[in-house]
Amino acid sequence: MDETLDSVIVGGGHNSLACAVHLASKGWKVGVLERGSQPGGAVKTGEYTLPGFRHDWAAMNLSLFAGSAFHKEYGAELSRHGLKFAPASDCFASVFSDGTWLGVSNDLELTAGRIGAMSAEDAETWRSLSAEFPARAECLFGLLGSPAKKRAFAYILIKEWRRNGTGGLLDVIRFLLSSPRDWLNETFVSPKVRALLGAWGMHLDFAPDISGGALFPYLEGMANQAFGMVLGDGGADTLVKAMVASIEEKGGSVVSNAEVTRVIVENGEARGVELADGRRFMARRAVIANVAPKALLKLTGETGNDRYERGMTTSAHAPGTMMIHLAMSGLPDWRAGEELKNFAYVHLAPDLDQMARTYAQAQAGLLPDEPIIVCGQPTAVDPSRAPEGKHVLWLQVRMAPGTISGDSAGEIGVTDWSTAAEPFAERALDILEHYAPGTRAKILGRHIVTPAMLEADNPNLVGGDQICGSHHLTQHFLFRPVRGFADGTTPVRNLFHTGAAVWPGAGTGAGPGYLLAQKLAG
Structure with missing residues (x-):
C-alpha cells in the first residue's frame, strides 16, 4: 500500500x-x-576498531x-x-620537517606569541586580521548563508560597497577570486604560517594554486581564533x-x-x-x-x-580521501612538543609546494608519494570516546585518487583499492611515525576505509570525494x-x-x- x-x-x-x-x-x-x-x-x-572505541566515520x-x-x-x-x-580551545596545529610546530588556540595572545616566534611581522598581521574579522565576517558569512539568487548576493555586496566604498568592495571580490597561495604569500612572511593555514584548503578541494580557495583558510583560521572548535560529545x-x-x-x-x-x-x-x-x-x-x-x-x-x-x-568530483581509524593505548608522542597532544587537529602538511604536488598526483590518478595527513585527536577533547586512559585517532589521508592509475613513488604495483589499501595506509603511518616516533607501538586496533569503501557506504561520496x-x-x-x-x-x-x-x-x-x-x- x-x-x-x-x-x-x-x-x-x-x-x-x-x-x-x-x-x-x-x-x-x-x-x-x-x-x-x-x-x-x-x-x-x-566502534569500527574495538569495543568501547568510538570513531567518527568521516x-x-x-x-x-x-x-x-x-x-x-x-x-x-x-x-x-x-x-x-565538546569544545576545543586548542584547535589546530601543523608540524614541520625541522621538528617545530605552530598552532591556533582561541587565546589570541597565545596564538600570536607562537606566530611571533616565527615572524614578529606575522604576529602583528594576525592580531590585525583578528581585530578586523567581525566586520569582514558579516559580508563573507552573509554571502555563504544567502539563498543562491543574484538579488541576494547583490544585496550583500551593495551593503559592503556602502560601508567601505568601491575600493573596499573590489578588495572583497579580489579576495574571493584569490588562490590560497596568492592570499597567503601577500599576507604572511613565514612559510610555516602559510602552511598552517593552507592545509585547510585541502579539506575542501582547494590546493594552493586553485582560484577561489583563499576564503577557506582565512575563515578557518579566524573562526577558530575567535570561537574555538567544537566536536560532538560522544x-x-x-x-x-x-x-x-x-x-x-x-x-x-x-x-x-x-x-x-x-x-x-x-x-x-x-x-x-x-x-x-x-x-x-x-x-x-x-x-x-x-x-x-x-x-x-x-x-x-x-x-x-x-x-x-x-x-x-x-x-566534477574532488579527489578522494582514505580514512584510518586507530584505537590507541595513548596519544602520539609528537617530536615537536608535548603540547601538541592538546590539539583537536594536527596537520602533517609541511609546505604549500608539497600540498600542490600531492593534489596534482591524486588528480592524475596516482597514489601520492607524500599524502597530507589530517590527524584528529578527538579524545584529547572528549575522553568519553574511548575506555579510560585510552584514545582514538582519526586520520584523513588527503588526497587519494578514486581510481588508481599508478603510484608516484613507484612502490605500490597494484591499482585496485582492495589490494592498495594496506601499503598506502602504511605509507601514511610512516609519515605519522616520522613526526611522532613510537605511534605504531601504541596501536591497539585499526580500520582502513578506502575511497571505494566510502562510496560503497554512501554513493554521494563518489570516488571517496567527501564534499x-x-x-x-x-x-x-x-x-x-x-x-x-x-x-x-x-x-x-x-x-x-x-x-x-x-x-x-x-x-x-x-x-x-x-x-x-x-x-x-x-
Whole structure:
C-alpha cells in the first residue's frame, strides 16, 4: 500500500534531516528514506576498531553546525533531544620537517606569541586580521548563508560597497577570486604560517594554486581564533540522533534500509518515489533528493532540460580521501612538543609546494608519494570516546585518487583499492611515525576505509570525494550544481535537490537543507 506524505526526502544525511526538522516544524508531514542501516550520511560514529572505541566515520568537526543559522533556530530544541558539543580551545596545529610546530588556540595572545616566534611581522598581521574579522565576517558569512539568487548576493555586496566604498568592495571580490597561495604569500612572511593555514584548503578541494580557495583558510583560521572548535560529545552522531528525535516528535519518520530506485514523475511533476522492495511513498508537496548530481538523473530519467542534464552529467568530483581509524593505548608522542597532544587537529602538511604536488598526483590518478595527513585527536577533547586512559585517532589521508592509475613513488604495483589499501595506509603511518616516533607501538586496533569503501557506504561520496563535488569557482556560488538551479529547484515540478552538491556546498553547517526548507515552507 502506498503511503502519502507532504514531502518525501531521499537520503538521510544531515542536510536532509535539517530540512525535515524545519518542514515538520511548519506542519508538514515528512518522511526521510535512507538506503543505509542508519541515517547521517558522512556524519556518523561507530566502534569500527574495538569495543568501547568510538570513531567518527568521516566528519568530525561540528563548528559549522554549531555556528549555523539552523542551529541558531533549533539549537535549544536539539539540546533537549541530546545534542551536546565538546569544545576545543586548542584547535589546530601543523608540524614541520625541522621538528617545530605552530598552532591556533582561541587565546589570541597565545596564538600570536607562537606566530611571533616565527615572524614578529606575522604576529602583528594576525592580531590585525583578528581585530578586523567581525566586520569582514558579516559580508563573507552573509554571502555563504544567502539563498543562491543574484538579488541576494547583490544585496550583500551593495551593503559592503556602502560601508567601505568601491575600493573596499573590489578588495572583497579580489579576495574571493584569490588562490590560497596568492592570499597567503601577500599576507604572511613565514612559510610555516602559510602552511598552517593552507592545509585547510585541502579539506575542501582547494590546493594552493586553485582560484577561489583563499576564503577557506582565512575563515578557518579566524573562526577558530575567535570561537574555538567544537566536536560532538560522544561522537559527531550526537547531532544526527537529536535531529531524528526532533523529526519523530513532530510526527515525521526516518526510515533506514530504504533504497529509493525511482522518482515517480507524471506529466513533468514529481509525485513520489519507489523503493527497491516495491514500496511507494507519495508526496503531496515535494520530493527532495539529497544525492550526487549524476545520481539524481538516474532516479528521474530525462528532465526535459538538456543544459541541466549536461551540467549534472559533467559535474566534477574532488579527489578522494582514505580514512584510518586507530584505537590507541595513548596519544602520539609528537617530536615537536608535548603540547601538541592538546590539539583537536594536527596537520602533517609541511609546505604549500608539497600540498600542490600531492593534489596534482591524486588528480592524475596516482597514489601520492607524500599524502597530507589530517590527524584528529578527538579524545584529547572528549575522553568519553574511548575506555579510560585510552584514545582514538582519526586520520584523513588527503588526497587519494578514486581510481588508481599508478603510484608516484613507484612502490605500490597494484591499482585496485582492495589490494592498495594496506601499503598506502602504511605509507601514511610512516609519515605519522616520522613526526611522532613510537605511534605504531601504541596501536591497539585499526580500520582502513578506502575511497571505494566510502562510496560503497554512501554513493554521494563518489570516488571517496567527501564534499560531493569540487568547489572550484565553476561549480560554486550560482553554479552549484548548475546555473539556474543552485537554489535546489530542478526542471521537474515539485522535485528539489539538496545536500552538499547544492549551494552553499559541503560542511556540517546544514546550509543546503535549511535554505531549501525555508524556500518551501517559509
